[in-house]
Amino acid sequence: MKHLTIATGALLASVAFTTLAQAQTTLSMWYHGAGNEGEATVLNQIITDFNASQGDWKVELQSFPQAAYNDSVVAGALAGNLPDILDVDGPVMPNWAWAGYMQPLQIDETKIANFLPGPRGMWDGKLYSIGLWDAAVSIVTRQSTLDELKLRTPTLDAPWTLEEFNGALEAAKASGKFEYAFDPGMAWTGEWYPYAFSPLLQSFGGDIVDRSTYKTAEGALNGDAAMAFGAWWQGLFTNGYAQATQDPADRDNGFAAGKYAFSWNGNWAALGALTAFDDTVFLPAPDFGAGAKIGAASWQFGVSAKSQHPNGASAFIEFALQDKYLADFANTTGLIPATASAAAMTDNYKEGGPLAVYYDMTNANALVRPVTPGYVVQAKVFEKALADIANGADVAATLDAATDEINADIEKNGGYGH
Amino acid sequence: MASQFLKSNRTGWLMAGPAAFLIGMFIILPFVFAIILSFTNQRLISPNPTEFTGLSNYRQLLSVATLTLDPIKDAAGVMQKAADGTLEYPAIRSFTRGNPDFAHLAGMREWFSFGWGESRTYVLARDVVFLTALVNTFIFVLVVAPVQGALALGLALLINQKMRGINVFRTIYFMPVVVSIVVVSLLWRFIYDGDSGLLNNLLGAISFGAIPRVDWLGNPNTALGAIMAMSIWQAVGFHMVIWLSGLQTISPTLYEAGAIEGATKWQSFRYITWPGLKNTAILVLIVITMQAFAVFAQIDVMTNGGPLDSTQTIVFQAIERGYGKQDISGGSTISVILFVLVLSISLFQRWITRERP
Numbered sequence: 058m059k060h061l062t063i064a065t066g067a068l069l070a071s072v073a074f075t076t077l078a079q080a081q082t083t084l085s086m087w088y089h090g091a092g093n094e095g096e097a098t099v100l101n102q103i104i105t106d107f108n109a110s111q112g113d114w115k116v117e118l119q120s121f122p123q124a125a126y127n128d129s130v131v132a133g134a135l136a137g138n139l140p141d142i143l144d145v146d147g148p149v150m151p152n153w154a155w156a157g158y159m160q161p162l163q164i165d166e167t168k169i170a171n172f173l174p175g176p177r178g179m180w181d182g183k184l185y186s187i188g189l190w191d192a193a194v195s196i197v198t199r200q201s202t203l204d205e206l207k208l209r210t211p212t213l214d215a216p217w218t219l220e221e222f223n224g225a226l227e228a229a230k231a232s233g234k235f236e237y238a239f240d241p242g243m244a245w246t247g248e249w250y251p252y253a254f255s256p257l258l259q260s261f262g263g264d265i266v267d268r269s270t271y272k273t274a275e276g277a278l279n280g281d282a283a284m285a286f287g288a289w290w291q292g293l294f295t296n297g298y299a300q301a302t303q304d305p306a307d308r309d310n311g312f313a314a315g316k317y318a319f320s321w322n323g324n325w326a327a328l329g330a331l332t333a334f335d336d337t338v339f340l341p342a343p344d345f346g347a348g349a350k351i352g353a354a355s356w357q358f359g360v361s362a363k364s365q366h367p368n369g370a371s372a373f374i375e376f377a378l379q380d381k382y383l384a385d386f387a388n389t390t391g392l393i394p395a396t397a398s399a400a401a402m403t404d405n406y407k408e409g410g411p412l413a414v415y416y417d418m419t420n421a422n423a424l425v426r427p428v429t430p431g432y433v434v435q436a437k438v439f440e441k442a443l444a445d446i447a448n449g450a451d452v453a454a455t456l457d458a459a460t461d462e463i464n465a466d467i468e469k470n471g472g473y474g475h
Numbered sequence: 476m477a478s479q480f481l482k483s484n485r486t487g488w489l490m491a492g493p494a495a496f497l498i499g500m501f502i503i504l505p506f507v508f509a510i511i512l513s514f515t516n517q518r519l520i521s522p523n524p525t526e527f528t529g530l531s532n533y534r535q536l537l538s539v540a541t542l543t544l545d546p547i548k549d550a551a552g553v554m555q556k557a558a559d560g561t562l563e564y565p566a567i568r569s570f571t572r573g574n575p576d577f578a579h580l581a582g583m584r585e586w587f588s589f590g591w592g593e594s595r596t597y598v599l600a601r602d603v604v605f606l607t608a609l610v611n612t613f614i615f616v617l618v619v620a621p622v623q624g625a626l627a628l629g630l631a632l633l634i635n636q637k638m639r640g641i642n643v644f645r646t647i648y649f650m651p652v653v654v655s656i657v658v659v660s661l662l663w664r665f666i667y668d669g670d671s672g673l674l675n676n677l678l679g680a681i682s683f684g685a686i687p688r689v690d691w692l693g694n695p696n697t698a699l700g701a702i703m704a705m706s707i708w709q710a711v712g713f714h715m716v717i718w719l720s721g722l723q724t725i726s727p728t729l730y731e732a733g734a735i736e737g738a739t740k741w742q743s744f745r746y747i748t749w750p751g752l753k754n755t756a757i758l759v760l761i762v763i764t765m766q767a768f769a770v771f772a773q774i775d776v777m778t779n780g781g782p783l784d785s786t787q788t789i790v791f792q793a794i795e796r797g798y799g800k801q802d803i804s805g806g807s808t809i810s811v812i813l814f815v816l817v818l819s820i821s822l823f824q825r826w827i828t829r830e831r832p
Binding site: 128131134152153155156157158246301302304307433434437438441444445448449450453454457458461465466469470471474 | 516518519520521522523535566567568571572582584585603668669670671690692693695779780781782783784795798799800801802
């Protein structure tokens with residue numbers, strides 16, 4: 058009898074639910090953050106608020122684990138089965154837009170005028186995706202280390218030069234107090250390599266691909282500047298400043314355990330570093346000749362090409378762009394809010410907040426990864442080249458081979474629409 | 476005659492039907508696709524139309540060329556020597572990049588080289604990574620097939636006896652087979668860790684620190700060997716069970732007769748056990764060979780083909796290209812090459828182990 062009551066109750070509830078929903082058109086949405094409770098809470102809050110705020114649309118969320126997300130979207134697209142709203146990693150967006158998986162957003166550009174450049178997903182002159190946050194990378198170290206090694210504290214206006222940076226590594230190595238002077242994060246294989254290391258190449262004056270045409274990597278990835286970068290990169294390992302293969306546990310805890318003097322790490326790890334040492338400082342990227350650079354663009358929201366209701370999907374994304382949600386996300390994930398006004402609403406990024414320096418860094422030094430559909434392949438080629446050089450491969454031959462592979466791929470794809 | 480065959484076997488066909496359908500749908504059909512795609516420029520994601528490109532994918536993968544160079548001589552004709560006393564040769568780069576006199580070498584890369592008197596011959600390849608993967612896979616098969624087969628036979632002989640608690644041993648040896656290869660690979664990554672890994676600690680303890688720490692997976696000289704050792708350990712239990720089933724089909728009366736004749740242990744193994752295991756041996760050999768050619772998960776979890784391509788394998792490259800680099804045609808081409816290799820090797824194995832009249 059009790060079971061029957063519950064079943065009837067459930068039935069009634071679901072009937073009531075569907076009647077209520079009939080007035081609203083359902084918009085499906087895919088998100089990459091399955092298993093991340095903090096993100097899910099904020100996102101669900103946005104969806105609940107949006108569904109309650111108007112009578113036309115009702116967003117339904119489906120979450121995927123990040124590792125399987127891109128494959129799921131590709132598989133869904135091949136099966137003609139994409140949701141209305143999807144989220145996309147910034148550098149991957151041009152690939153999906155070019156392949157016809159996404160359509161431009163119906164959001165007025167004045168609405169995002171105050172956004173950082175990284176979170177704006179532009180392709181072919183149109184806005185395809187927009188992010189609520191960005192990420193930044195810095196040199197993490199301790200004030201006491203800088204004092205002890207008698208190093209100048211670099212600033213955004215006067216970052217370390219190549220000589221100063223190398224001098225800092227040498228001084229840290231000579232002090233004998235650290236297992237390795239520098240922790241570039243070799244354990245984080247995958248997107249970390251192009252995200253964190255291609256700005257170093259760009260600071261030397263090279264690039265993954267020639268951005269003036271996007272038709273070739275010749276000269277960008279194997280020119281003089283790239284060769285200088287390659288030699289310097291290999292030197293990090295042959296000089297014993299860094300280790301070419303790293304235990305993932307050391308990546309996570311090595312700095313806190315005092316193994317490394319300097320760690321090249323993202324703002325998402327900054328709170329941990331602050332907990333480890335009171336005097337942790339976040340130094341801006343060095344300038345190797347062509348200006349200090351750090352990567353930009355994180356996960357962003359977009360609308361799938363096959364969506365029947367792009368106006369509703371865009372309405373939801375526009376709704377999510379409110380400062381309070383940007384601040385909520387930043388507070389739960391530690392990522393950088395996309396606007397200055399949202400940053401002021403957070404504990405970490407407000408004026409004088411412990412991570413406020415990251416907002417300034419991304420504002421000053423951010424450079425998005427190459428905006429081309431070929432980036433997906435170019436990122437893999439770049440990652441392998443850097444790993445090989447770190448392991449002792451010949452610099453010129455490796456960069457030449459990487460250049461050839463990227464060029465062959467561009468050619469095979471008819472120039473990727475550039 | 477054929478219709479008679481089909482009719483009288485109607486029940487048989489009915490029972491085989493579901494399996495035949497599934498194999499057709501999910502193995503044969505995709506494979507036919509792979510063959511077709513290998514002659515096109517099909518991409519995983521692309522708005523561009525697919526075009527037939529003939530054999531270009533195969534040419535891209537398999538092209539090799541040689542280049543023989545004389546040492547650099549100065550104006551007086553004296554050969555230049557590097558700081559370490561070796562002869563210096565012109566940079567390969569000056570021939571393979573933008574050199575119209577060597578247009579056929581454009582875009583090629585040094586695979587390996589060997590000295591030939593004073594001159595030096597360079598073997599250049601268009602796709603060094605794939606050829607390295609091919610060689611690595613062959614090394615992997617040539618080591619794993621005999622070693623794993625022999626170890627499995629040894630274990631099977633050990634546990635093929637009536638003894639209390641023998642099932643405990645059987646379970647222990649079989650356990651790694653039941654655990655997912657991904658989990659096993661993750662665990663062995665910790666074991667092989669260059670810093671605080673179990674293996675380094677163990678070697679250090681038994682040698683009182685005399686054996687230096689080795690970064691097993693980070694060193695190009697040890698990475699493939701480390702993966703081979705782990706792979707052999709992981710699947711040895713499976714083949715042990717197959718050997719065991721073969722052992723148990725041998726009639727005990729043969730051993731009794733042998734014992735009465737005064738056969739030694741070695742003799743009864745050589746003249747009773749081994750001939751009785753012939754068909755099992757063929758099965759084990761072919762299965763291990765095929766499995767070893769398909770080595771993928773270990774590589775994907777433990778090394779990603781690195782360091783310096785020392786653990787690239789054929790299947791890893793097929794998947795890396797097809798999905799990672801969105802080049803379905805390239806991945807398909809590698810799969811077809813692998814299929815031809817495995818098929819010819821299996822046929823060869825079948826032929827040398829055939830029944831001789």
